[in-house]
Amino acid sequence: xxxxxxxxxxxxxxxxxxxxxxxxxxxxxxxxxxxxxxxxxxxxxxxxxxxxxxxxxxxxxxxxxxxxxxxxxxxxxxxxxxxxxxxxxxxxxxxxxxxxxxxxxxxxxxxxxxxxxxxxxxxxxxxxxxxxxxxxxxxxxxxxxxxxxxxxxxxxxxxxxxxxxxxxxxx
Amino acid sequence: xxxxxxxxxxxxxxxxxxxxxxxxxxxxxxxxxxxxxxxxxxxxxxxxxxxxxxxxxxxxxxxxxxxxxxxxxxxxxxxxxxxxxxxxxxxxxxxxxxxxxxxxxxxxxxxxxxxxxxxxxxxxxxxxxxxxxxxxxxxxxxxxxxxxxxxxxxxxxxxxxxxxxxxxxxxxxxxxxxxxxxxxxxxxxxxxxxxxxxxxxxxxxxxxxxxxxxxxxxxxxxxxxxxxxxxxxxxxxxxxxxxxxxxxxxxxxxxxxxxxxx
Numbered sequence: 268x269x270x271x272x273x274x275x276x277x278x279x280x281x282x283x284x285x286x287x288x289x290x291x292x293x294x295x296x297x298x299x300x301x302x303x304x305x306x307x308x309x310x311x312x313x314x315x316x317x318x319x320x321x322x323x324x325x326x327x328x329x330x331x332x333x334x335x336x337x338x339x340x341x342x343x344x345x346x347x348x349x350x351x352x353x354x355x356x357x358x359x360x361x362x363x364x365x366x367x368x369x370x371x372x373x374x375x376x377x378x379x380x381x382x383x384x385x386x387x388x389x390x391x392x393x394x395x396x397x398x399x400x401x402x403x404x405x406x407x408x409x410x411x412x413x414x415x416x417x418x419x420x421x422x423x424x425x426x427x428x429x430x431x432x433x434x435x436x437x438x
Numbered sequence: 439x440x441x442x443x444x445x446x447x448x449x450x451x452x453x454x455x456x457x458x459x460x461x462x463x464x465x466x467x468x469x470x471x472x473x474x475x476x477x478x479x480x481x482x483x484x485x486x487x488x489x490x491x492x493x494x495x496x497x498x499x500x501x502x503x504x505x506x507x508x509x510x511x512x513x514x515x516x517x518x519x520x521x522x523x524x525x526x527x528x529x530x531x532x533x534x535x536x537x538x539x540x541x542x543x544x545x546x547x548x549x550x551x552x553x554x555x556x557x558x559x560x561x562x563x564x565x566x567x568x569x570x571x572x573x574x575x576x577x578x579x580x581x582x583x584x585x586x587x588x589x590x591x592x593x594x595x596x597x598x599x600x601x602x603x604x605x606x607x608x609x610x611x612x613x614x615x616x617x618x619x620x621x622x623x624x625x626x627x628x629x630x631x632x633x634x635x636x637x638x639x640x641x642x643x644x645x646x647x648x649x650x651x652x653x654x655x656x657x658x659x660x661x662x663x664x665x666x667x668x669x670x671x672x673x674x675x676x677x678x679x680x681x682x683x684x685x686x687x688x689x690x691x692x693x694x695x696x697x698x699x700x
Contacts, residue, residue: 298474298478299478301478301482301483302481302482372521373520373521376520393464394446395466400445400446400520400521401446401447401448402446402447402520403447403450403517403519403520406446406447406448406449406450406451407450407453409450409451410450410451410452410453410454410455411454413458415458415460416460416461416462417460417461417462417463417464418451418460418462418463418464419463419464419465419466420446420448420463420464420465420466420467421464421465421466421467421554
C-alpha cells in the first residue's frame with residue numbers, strides 16, 4: 268500500500284495516465300449482508316474479524332448446528348459449509364490496513380485529490396476502487412484537465428456485492 | 439442505514455467542457471437493479487421501492503423491452519456529492535440516477551461511451567444522446583463479442599447515426615417529421631423502439647436536433663477500440679478481481695466459464 272510519496276517538483280505535470288485500482292474483498296457468492304456488515308465502503312476498511320462469527324451464524328452455518336456452537340473449534344468456523352467461498356475476515360486492505368490512508372474512503376481520497384490537482388496534463392484516468400466513490404474535488408479537477416481524453420470507472424457500484432456475482436468453479 | 443458508495447458526482451467532469459469534449463467514457467458499473475436489490479431495499483434499508491419503480495426490477499435481463507425510466511427528470515435535482523446519499527432516492531435507483539445526471543451533462547461534450555451494462559441502450563430517454571455520442575456495449579470479458587453483435591438494442595443504437603446521416607444527405611437540414619418517421623419504420627434495426635418513436639413526436643424532434651448538433655461539432659467518434667482490446671490493463675480492468683458477472687449474458691451461457699450449458 269502506498270505510504271509515502273517523494274517526487275521531483277513538477278513531476279506530476281508529466282503524468283498522462285493515472286490509474287487507481289483497489290480490489291474489493293467480497294469475494295464470495297453469498298449476497299452482501301448489509302445488516303451485519305454495514306455500508307461496503309466501511310466494511311472494506313473496517314476490522315472485520317469481530318463480525319466473523321455473527322455473520323457465519325446468520326448466513327452460512329447449517330441451522331441444525333446452531334444449538335451446538337460451543338462444540339466448534341476455530342477451524343470449524345471457516346469451513347465452507349455449502350462449498351461457497353467465505354468472505355475475508357482480515358481488516359483493512361488485505362489485512363494490512365494500519366495506516367490512516369486505508370482507514371476510510373475519505374482518507375484515501377484525500378491522498379489522491381492533491382496529487383490529481385497537480386496532474387494538469389492528464390490524458391487517461393481510471394478509477395477502479397469499487398467501493399470508494401469519486402469526490403467532487405476529483406471530478407472538478409478532471410473537468411479542468413484540458414488534455415483529458417478517457418475516463419473509466421469501475422468495476423464498482425452498489426450492486427456489485429449484492430447480486431449476481433459469479434459462481435465458484437467446481438474443478 | 440444509508441450507503442453512498444455507488445454514487446459519484448461524475449456529471450462534474452463535463453462542467454466547462456463545451457470546447458474540449460471528452461473522447462471516451464468507459465463505465466463498468468451495474469446500473470439497473472435486480473430482484474435481489476429490491477429485496478435489499480425492503481429488508482435491509484426498510485425503504486420498499488415505490489410502485490413506479492417496479493418497471494426497473496430486472497429490466498436489464500435479456501428478452502426485456504425498452505426501458506422507460508419513471509420520471510427521470512427528478513434525477514437532475516440531486517448532486518451525488520461526497521458520501522451524501524440523497525434520502526429521496528431509493529436504494530434501487532441510485533446508480534441510475536447518477537448515470538442519468540451524468541449523461542445529461544455529457545450532451546455535446548462526449549464523443550464516445552462504452553458500458554458493460556448494455557441495457558443502457560434500451561433506455562428510451564437516452565436515445566437522443568446516442569444520436570450525437572457513439573455508444574458501444576462492451577459486455578463482459580469472455581463473451582463480449584457475442585453480446586455486442588446479438589443485442590438488438592445495442593445494434594440499433596450503433597445504426598442510429600448512419601441512418602440519420604442518410605436523411606441529411608437525401609434531404610434538407612430539417613426533414614419533415616413524416617420523413618423521419620418513415621425512415622425509422624423502414625429500418626428493421628429500430629423496430630424495438632418503433633412504438634415509442636411513433637407515439638412521441640417530441641422524441642423524434644429531439645433526436646434529430648441532437649444528431650445535427652453532434653454533426654456540426656464533429657462529435658461522434660466510432661474509431662475507439664472496444665475497451666477490452668485496447669490494452670492488457672483495460673482487459674484486466676474489466677475482469678478485475680476475477681469478477682465476472684452473469685448480467686447481460688445471452689441465454690444459455692454459464693456465468694463464469696462462458697460455456698454453453700445444457
